[in-house]
Amino acid sequence: MSQEITQQDAKDLEGGEQLALPTRPRDLRSNLRVTIRGRSVRLRGIRRIPPGILGWLLVLGPGLIATSAGNDAGGIATYSSAGAKYGYDLIWVMVLITVSLAVVQEMCARLGAATGRGLLDLIRERFGVGWALFAVVVILVANGGVTISEFVGIGAAMELIGISKNIAIPLTAIFLWYLVVYGSYPNVEKIFLAMTIVFFAYPIAAFMGHPNWRDVAHGAFIPKLSWDSDYIFIVVGLMGTTITPYMQLFQQSSLVEKGVARRHYGPERVDAYFGSIFSNLMSIFMIIATAATLYVIRPRDIETAADAARALEPVVGSAASTLFGIGLLGASLLAGAVLPLATSFAICEAFGLPKGVSLDFRRARVFFGLFTALIVVGAAVALIPNIPLIQLLLWVQVLNGALLPIILIFILLLVNDRLIVGDLKNTRFYNVLGWGTFALITTAVVIMLGGQLLEHFGIHLFGG
Amino acid sequence: MLLFSRIRSFALTDQKGRRAKLKDLAVGQLDCDYPQVTHLLFRHRRDHLECLPWRAVESIDLPTRQIKVKDIEASEVVPLEWRKKRVILGDIQDALILDLEHNRAARANDILLKEEDGKLLLSKVDTGLNAILRRISIGLYNRISDSTLHDWKQIEFLQGNPQAVKSGPSYQRQITQLPAGEISSLSSQLPYLHAAELLMLLPDPIAINTLEAMTKRRQLQVFEELDEERALCLLKIMAPDVAADLLGRVQTETMLRYLKLLPKVQSDRIVELLQYPEDTVGGIMTNDIVIAPMKLTVAEAREKLRERLKEPDFVYLIFVVENTKTKKQRGVIPLRDLITCDDEKTLEEIMDTRVPVLDAIKPADSAAHQVIESQLAALPVVAPGGKLLGAVTVDAAVLQVAPQSWGSQAPRIFS
Numbered sequence: 001m002s003q004e005i006t007q008q009d010a011k012d013l014e015g016g017e018q019l020a021l022p023t024r025p026r027d028l029r030s031n032l033r034v035t036i037r038g039r040s041v042r043l044r045g046i047r048r049i050p051p052g053i054l055g056w057l058l059v060l061g062p063g064l065i066a067t068s069a070g071n072d073a074g075g076i077a078t079y080s081s082a083g084a085k086y087g088y089d090l091i092w093v094m095v096l097i098t099v100s101l102a103v104v105q106e107m108c109a110r111l112g113a114a115t116g117r118g119l120l121d122l123i124r125e126r127f128g129v130g131w132a133l134f135a136v137v138v139i140l141v142a143n144g145g146v147t148i149s150e151f152v153g154i155g156a157a158m159e160l161i162g163i164s165k166n167i168a169i170p171l172t173a174i175f176l177w178y179l180v181v182y183g184s185y186p187n188v189e190k191i192f193l194a195m196t197i198v199f200f201a202y203p204i205a206a207f208m209g210h211p212n213w214r215d216v217a218h219g220a221f222i223p224k225l226s227w228d229s230d231y232i233f234i235v236v237g238l239m240g241t242t243i244t245p246y247m248q249l250f251q252q253s254s255l256v257e258k259g260v261a262r263r264h265y266g267p268e269r270v271d272a273y274f275g276s277i278f279s280n281l282m283s284i285f286m287i288i289a290t291a292a293t294l295y296v297i298r299p300r301d302i303e304t305a306a307d308a309a310r311a312l313e314p315v316v317g318s319a320a321s322t323l324f325g326i327g328l329l330g331a332s333l334l335a336g337a338v339l340p341l342a343t344s345f346a347i348c349e350a351f352g353l354p355k356g357v358s359l360d361f362r363r364a365r366v367f368f369g370l371f372t373a374l375i376v377v378g379a380a381v382a383l384i385p386n387i388p389l390i391q392l393l394l395w396v397q398v399l400n401g402a403l404l405p406i407i408l409i410f411i412l413l414l415v416n417d418r419l420i421v422g423d424l425k426n427t428r429f430y431n432v433l434g435w436g437t438f439a440l441i442t443t444a445v446v447i448m449l450g451g452q453l454l455e456h457f458g459i460h461l462f463g464g
Numbered sequence: 465m466l467l468f469s470r471i472r473s474f475a476l477t478d479q480k481g482r483r484a485k486l487k488d489l490a491v492g493q494l495d496c497d498y499p500q501v502t503h504l505l506f507r508h509r510r511d512h513l514e515c516l517p518w519r520a521v522e523s524i525d526l527p528t529r530q531i532k533v534k535d536i537e538a539s540e541v542v543p544l545e546w547r548k549k550r551v552i553l554g555d556i557q558d559a560l561i562l563d564l565e566h567n568r569a570a571r572a573n574d575i576l577l578k579e580e581d582g583k584l585l586l587s588k589v590d591t592g593l594n595a596i597l598r599r600i601s602i603g604l605y606n607r608i609s610d611s612t613l614h615d616w617k618q619i620e621f622l623q624g625n626p627q628a629v630k631s632g633p634s635y636q637r638q639i640t641q642l643p644a645g646e647i648s649s650l651s652s653q654l655p656y657l658h659a660a661e662l663l664m665l666l667p668d669p670i671a672i673n674t675l676e677a678m679t680k681r682r683q684l685q686v687f688e689e690l691d692e693e694r695a696l697c698l699l700k701i702m703a704p705d706v707a708a709d710l711l712g713r714v715q716t717e718t719m720l721r722y723l724k725l726l727p728k729v730q731s732d733r734i735v736e737l738l739q740y741p742e743d744t745v746g747g748i749m750t751n752d753i754v755i756a757p758m759k760l761t762v763a764e765a766r767e768k769l770r771e772r773l774k775e776p777d778f779v780y781l782i783f784v785v786e787n788t789k790t791k792k793q794r795g796v797i798p799l800r801d802l803i804t805c806d807d808e809k810t811l812e813e814i815m816d817t818r819v820p821v822l823d824a825i826k827p828a829d830s831a832a833h834q835v836i837e838s839q840l841a842a843l844p845v846v847a848p849g850g851k852l853l854g855a856v857t858v859d860a861a862v863l864q865v866a867p868q869s870w871g872s873q874a875p876r877i878f879s
Binding site: 032034036037041042043115116117124125128129130132133256259261263264351352353354366 | 558559560568570571572573591593596599600624655656657658679681682684685688689712715716720723724728731735738739
C-alpha cells in the first residue's frame with residue numbers, strides 16, 4: 001500500500017482499508033490463509049517446504065549424494081567380494097550398518113545445520129590445533145587411500161572398455177585436475193553422475209539371478225559369526241566402505257553449503273535417513289547379485305574387475321563388462337574429482353588458510369598443493385605394475401574402517417556439546433545408537449588388528 | 465613481542481616459591497586499538513579457575529618460562545558472570561576472525577602480545593601456517609613471517625553467538641566503517657551465527673543494507689538468529705518489499721508474530737505484497753512509493769512531499785494519481801522535473817502520461833524485461849480498475865532476469 005500525502009488518506013490506512021486484489025487467473029493457487037489484526041488474508045507470496053511427500057522429496061540432496069558416493073570403486077569391490085565369497089551370510093552386517101550410517105550421517109547433518117561449519121573447522125575450534133592436526137592426518141590418510149582406489153577403479157574400468165590403464169590413468173588425472181581448477185566441474189559432474197545409473201542394473205540382476213529369498217532373509221536378519229580372519233577382514237571392509245570418513249565431511253559441508261539453518265533443520269533428517277537406506281539397499285543388491293551369480297557356482301575371491309562385472313550378466317549378457325566399466329568409470333571419476341577437492345578444502349578450513357578454486361596458486365598454495373598432491377599420488381600408486389587390484393581396494397576400505405572410530409569420537413563429542421549445537425544436542429537414544437556404532441566398529445577393528453598382530457607372534461586367533 | 469601460545473605454557477611463581485600453571489589471559493574491553501591484558505587465569509589448589517590481576521605481575525622471565533607474581537594465594541575464584549564480561553585470549557586463539565585490512569575471514573593461529581609501560585597489550589594476530597608449525601613443533605621451529613601478521617586494530621573478533629553482542633564483552637566495531645556491500649561480502653565468508661553476530665554490531669541503516677546485499681538464503685539464516693527486538697527494529701525501517709521477501713520465508717508463526725508487532729502501516733504494506741506469488745509482478749514490486757494527486761501545483765507538491773521524500777527507498781519517480789481516494793494511476797514525474805518546473809504549474813500539466821503500466825498478477829519475468837526496455841527507473845503496477853498498487857523498480861527487474869548467482873552482487877541504483 002502506497003503511503004499518501006494527505007491526512008485523509010493516512011486515516012484511511014489506520015482504519016485498515018481492505019486491500020484490493022485483482023482477480024486472479026485460476027493457475028495461481030492459494031498458499032496460506034491467515035488472520036492478521038482481525039482481517040483474513042490469503043498469502044501467496046510465502047515460500048516454504050510444502051507438507052506431505054512433495055516436501056520430503058524436495059529436501060533430498062546432500063544425504064543421498066554423500067551416501068551414494070560410498071558405492072564407488074572400493075565399495076563395489078568390497079560388496080562384490082563379500083557376495084562372491086560368503087554369499088548372503090554378510091547381509092546382516094549391512095542391515096546393522098544401515099542403522100549406524102543413518103545415525104552418523106544425521107548427526108553430521110545436524111552439526112552442519114546447528115553451526116554452519118564444517119567438521120574439521122569445528123574440531124579445530126573445539127579441541128585446538130593439536131587434535132585438529134591429528135584429525136587432519138586421519139582424514140588425509142583415509143581420503144588419500146580412497147583417492148588411490150578411485151584411480152585404481154578408473155584404470156580397471158578403462159581396461160574393461162579396452163584402453164590400457166597406463167595411458168588412461170595419467171590422462172584422466174590431468175583431465176580431472178584441469179576440470180576442477182580451470183573447467184566447469186559442476187556441469188561435468190552431472191555426466192559422471194549419469195554414468196553411474198548403470199549400477200541400477202544391480203537390483204535387476206539380483207532379481208534375475210533368482211536367488212533363494214529365504215536364504216537372503218536368513219542372511220539379513222540372522223547374524224552368522226565366523227572366527228575366520230578373511231571373514232572379519234571383509235566385515236571391517238564393509239563397515240569402512242559403508243561409513244567412510246569422507247561421507248561425514250561431505251554430508252556436513254553440503255548442509256552448510258545448502259544454507260540450512262538450525263530452525264529449519266527438521267525435514268533435513270529425512271535426507272540423511274533416506275540417503276543411508278537407499279545407498280545401502282543398492283549395496284545389498286550388489287551382494288545378492290554377486291552371490292546369486294558367482295557364489296552359487298563356487299565360493300571365490302574376486303580377483304579382477306571383470307570378475308565383479310559378471311554379476312551383471314543375467315541382465316545385460318555379454319555387454320556386462322562394458323556396461324560395468326562405464327558405471328565404474330563414472331563412479332570413480334565422480335569421487336576422484338570431489339574427494340581431493342573436499343579434502344584440501346576441509347584441511348585449509350581447519351587451519352584458516354586461503355582455499356577455493358576461484359583463487360590463484362600464489363594465494364592458495366597449500367590448497368592447490370594438497371589437491372595436486374592427492375591426485376598425483378592417487379594416480380601414481382594406481383599405475384604400479386601388477387598391483388593386486390581388488391586386494392588393494394579392500395585394504396583401503398579396511399583402513400577406512402580402522403580410522404572411522406577416531407572420526408566418530410570427534411562427531412559424538414561435538415554433537416553432545418550444548419555450547420556448539422544448542423538445542424540440537426544428541427538425545428539419549430541417539431547417544432545409545434552413536435556410541436553403539438562406535439563400540440561395534442572399534443570391536444571389529446580391534447579383533448582384526450589384534451588377530452593379525454598375534455599372527456606375527458605365531459599365535460593363531462582365527463581359523464581359516 | 466611475546467607469543468600467547470608460548471606464554472600459555474609458562475608457570476606462575478611467587479615470592480614464597482609457590483607455583484601454579486597458567487591457563488589463560490583475560491582482556492577487559494575490546495573497543496580500543498590494543499586491548500590490555502587484565503587478568504591471569506590459572507589453577508592452583510582449588511578445583512575452580514582462579515585469577516590474579518595483571519598488576520600482581522612482577523616480571524616475566526622468558527628463559528625459565530616463568531611469570532613472577534607477588535602472591536599466588538591472593539587469587540580469586542573466577543565466577544561465571546565475570547567470564548561473560550571479558551574476552552579470554554584462549555577463545556581468540558584458533559577462532560575465526562575478520563581481517564578488515566584484507567577483507568577476509570581468517571583463523572587466529574597465534575596471538576602476539578607486546579609489553580608497554582608495564583602493561584601487556586594484545587598487539588597482533590598470526591594467521592599463517594608458520595604459527596601452526598611453531599605451536600606443534602614445541603619450540604623447535606620459531607619463524608615468524610611478517611606477511612601473515614595482522615595488526616589487532618584491523619581485526620574484528622566474533623564469538624559465533626549473536627546474543628553475545630548484548631550481554632558479552634565489547635567489540636572493536638571497526639567494521640561499521642565499511643560499506644554495506646563489503647560487510648556483506650565479508651559475512652558470506654563466515655558461518656551464519658557469526659554473520660548474525662556481525663549484523664547485531666551494525667547500526668540499523670547499515671544492518672539493513674548489509675542484509676539486503678546478502679543472498680536470500682543467508683538473509684533468512686541471519687535474520688532468524690537476531691533477537692526479536694532487533695529483528696523488529698530492522699523490519700520497521702526496511703523497505704516493504706525486502707521485508708515481505710524475508711517474512712515470506714520465515715516460519716509461519718514467526719511471520720504472524722512480527723506482522724502483529726509491526727506498526728500497522730508497515731504491516732499492511734508487507735501483507736499486501738505477501739498476497740502475490742513471488743513469480744508475479746506483485747511479487748517483485750514495492751509499494752513504498754511517493755504518490756501525489758494530479759491537481760496539486762508543483763509548489764504544493766514540493767512542500768507536501770518534503771518530509772515524505774526522506775522515507776522511502778525509491779524517490780526518483782513521483783506517481784501521479786487522480787486523487788488520493790481512488791488512487792487511479794495517471795502519470796509519473798521524475799524528481800528532477802518536480803524540482804525544476806515552475807511553481808504554479810499543476811502536476812497534471814507536467815506529468816508524463818505515456819508510461820506503460822504493469823498488471824500485478826502477470827508473470828514477473830516478462831514485466832522485468834518491460835521495465836528494463838522502458839529505460840525508466842520504474843513502471844507503475846495497477847489493478848484492473850486502474851488503481852495504483854506499487855511499482856517495479858529497474859533494480860528489482862535486473863535482479864529478476866539476472867542469473868541467480870549474480871543476485872546479491874547486482875548493483876542497486878534506485879533502491
